[in-house]
Amino acid sequence: xQEFASAARLQQKRIGVVPTMGYLHKGHLSLVRAxxxxxxxxxxxLFVNPTQFAPTEDLSRYPRDLTRDSELAASAGVDVLFTxxxxxxxxxxxxxxxxxxxxxxxxxGEFRPTHFRGVLTVVAKLFNITQPHVAVFGQxxxxxxxxxxxxxxxxxxxxxxxxxxxxxxxxxxxMSSRNVYLSPTEHTQALALSRxxxxxxxxxxxxxRDAQKIISxxxxxxxxxxxxxxxxIAITDHEKLEPLAKLQSGATALIxxxxxxGKTRLIDNTLVKVG
Amino acid sequence: xQEFASAARLQQKRIGVVPTMGYLHKGHLSLVRAxxxxxxxxxxxLFVNPTQFAPTEDLSRYPRDLTRDSELAASAGVDVLFTxxxxxxxxxxxxxxxxxxxxxxxxxGEFRPTHFRGVLTVVAKLFNITQPHVAVFGQxxxxxxxxxxxxxxxxxxxxxxxxxxxxxxxxxxxMSSRNVYLSPTEHTQALALSRxxxxxxxxxxxxxRDAQKIISxxxxxxxxxxxxxxxxIAITDHEKLEPLAKLQSGATALIxxxxxxGKTRLIDNTLVKVG
Numbered sequence: 001x002q003e004f005a006s007a008a009r010l011q012q013k014r015i016g017v018v019p020t021m022g023y024l025h026k027g028h029l030s031l032v033r034a035x036x037x038x039x040x041x042x043x044x045x046l047f048v049n050p051t052q053f054a055p056t057e058d059l060s061r062y063p064r065d066l067t068r069d070s071e072l073a074a075s076a077g078v079d080v081l082f083t084x085x086x087x088x089x090x091x092x093x094x095x096x097x098x099x100x101x102x103x104x105x106x107x108x109g110e111f112r113p114t115h116f117r118g119v120l121t122v123v124a125k126l127f128n129i130t131q132p133h134v135a136v137f138g139q140x141x142x143x144x145x146x147x148x149x150x151x152x153x154x155x156x157x158x159x160x161x162x163x164x165x166x167x168x169x170x171x172x173x174x175m176s177s178r179n180v181y182l183s184p185t186e187h188t189q190a191l192a193l194s195r196x197x198x199x200x201x202x203x204x205x206x207x208x209r210d211a212q213k214i215i216s217x218x219x220x221x222x223x224x225x226x227x228x229x230x231x232x233i234a235i236t237d238h239e240k241l242e243p244l245a246k247l248q249s250g251a252t253a254l255i256x257x258x259x260x261x262g263k264t265r266l267i268d269n270t271l272v273k274v275g
Numbered sequence: 276x277q278e279f280a281s282a283a284r285l286q287q288k289r290i291g292v293v294p295t296m297g298y299l300h301k302g303h304l305s306l307v308r309a310x311x312x313x314x315x316x317x318x319x320x321l322f323v324n325p326t327q328f329a330p331t332e333d334l335s336r337y338p339r340d341l342t343r344d345s346e347l348a349a350s351a352g353v354d355v356l357f358t359x360x361x362x363x364x365x366x367x368x369x370x371x372x373x374x375x376x377x378x379x380x381x382x383x384g385e386f387r388p389t390h391f392r393g394v395l396t397v398v399a400k401l402f403n404i405t406q407p408h409v410a411v412f413g414q415x416x417x418x419x420x421x422x423x424x425x426x427x428x429x430x431x432x433x434x435x436x437x438x439x440x441x442x443x444x445x446x447x448x449x450m451s452s453r454n455v456y457l458s459p460t461e462h463t464q465a466l467a468l469s470r471x472x473x474x475x476x477x478x479x480x481x482x483x484r485d486a487q488k489i490i491s492x493x494x495x496x497x498x499x500x501x502x503x504x505x506x507x508i509a510i511t512d513h514e515k516l517e518p519l520a521k522l523q524s525g526a527t528a529l530i531x532x533x534x535x536x537g538k539t540r541l542i543d544n545t546l547v548k549v550g
Binding site: 002099100 | 277281284285287368369370371372373374375376377378379395396399400403404422425426429430431432433515
């Protein structure tokens, strides 16, 4: 893969990469479209990265379907599908990790303390292997987008990071490979997440600027669902991820949340430009 | 610098990089020669990297002489001298670091717990900025050579790492920019370090295989110097840096040490192929 990418670079091809964990849905395919608009050669990586899962998490049951993924990737216009083995990515004696000192420790980082270390490490490896000019990630994983954008800048990767909008089911549920875990009842209850984000947007439009009041309205809406267990609902600066107490005019706020339904943990978010 | 390196790569130039903290001596110049043998374009980076110094260490008094360094680099055949500012390398909000989980915590890592995190971070940044095919480091910093070689492999940098032999003063003292800190008396006492490594090599040649006995002989030799304070003397595997109790035939052992004389901390080492 690395030799192929080096050769493509020497031929002045512009390389776009879309890193994924597979089990592709319309969200992933929208990332491919964003990559195709910005490059001559689109590489999709498909790797269920063990280092971003904690021992208690769902690595072993994470959904996989390489045959279907290959077909979807090809029909979306992916030129190269790169599917390394875990033993190739993390050989015996593997010792080097990338950490986000502050941005990776808040929000998701409080509940998944080693998650972003795994994400940044594998993304840096995939960047070095595929040598892209542009890389596309989804806004659905808002904090991941922030830490990867910061890493690309901090470590001077010289790669343009594109964050593509979240793609939703027609009922509003943010697309995620993990949605297949949900029972029909849980799926119905999980619609409260996108509705709560809509509620937040609406009350901000109507003039509410107190973050705690907005979070309270969202919490009230979500806790009406009997199986919802809230990990967090937060309103932060969209780049620094620092909590905002008041929404200042002109600021862009990130409203993000993580909620568990049974064994399934869902995240969702929205960016709000404060008027 | 990054644009220049990208353009050189498109012209199929083979890039060699020699990362340094400046205050050049013959050791650095030997690294330049090693780089010139393996590349068309030699970039030397000169950056006194704040993140590899602890607050208690010698960052502010680290010796600097850019005028002399520029002349020495040019006469050694360096094509580009890259001297970034600290604010450019670590701008406001900087958040991303590279760690060596195990290799960076032993030996030097026990005495300088954040040192290799700083080293790996800056080296990865310099790799991304200068885009070398080959990078040259000195064996003098033995553990640094190991963790950087491991990082280049772990993070798939696709860069050949060359480790050039330690260059010594005629009296045996390993060349180091920090040698200027030594008073004449301390310099004389510090010669015990290279002598102790020679003693170790000699007794291994004569058949000694018990690491503790070898370390004891070295300790006895060094502690004869009234100002010597030993941080460690260790015999380890040369790649895994795990302590060796017995020197097995065919193994390559790294004998390394750190000793303080007044405020100056010196390191030295030798690689011994066990017969």
